[in-house]
Amino acid sequence: MTKPGPSPAAATGRLIAIEHVQLAIPEGGEDLARGFYGVLLGLTEIAKPANLLARGGCWFEQGSIRLHLGIDRAFVPARKAHPAFLVDDLERMTLRLEAGGVTIGEGEPLAGYRRCYVSDPFGNRIELMQRMG
Structure with a gap:
């Protein structure tokens, strides 16, 4: 277990x-990633830097x-650890994802947000959130 260090307010390197x-x-x-993250999510x-191309993947x-x-x-x-992306219109996003064959899972209520969960084509959990108000 790591010992607590100095207060972050007093430290540099935070x-x-x-x-x-x-x-x-x-x-x-x-290619599946490009379809989901690029086409459906709109990223x-x-x-990638030339020295990392041989590793595969995409950014x-x-x-x-x-x-x-x-x-x-x-x-x-x-399936548990996941990124949570803020969206400007959760309803439009979920309609686009459903049209692309993605299943939408409802999340537990969280004050100040509408949210849902989806899985990328590989089963990674992704949370989508929209601020309310």
Whole structure:
């Protein structure tokens, strides 16, 4: 167990943001990932650095969202751990996902949000949230 350090307010070197989130996908899953994350969720694929291309996978961005999908030869979907993406119109997003064949799962109520869960084509859990009010 890690011992508590100095108060973050008094320290430097503290966390300031999430630079990117990485999810694992199975080998050869890039095209399915592009369909889900690019077409259905609306993220833009960006080029991976040349020195990382041989690893496979693909990267996406949209505004401050940076999502890296990496190949894991021993892939197991993340069914509990998950990213939660804020959306501006949850109803429109879920309609687009349903039209794409994605099943929508309702989340437990959370004050100030409407939310749901979906699974990417590989079984990774994704939470979609819209602020209320």
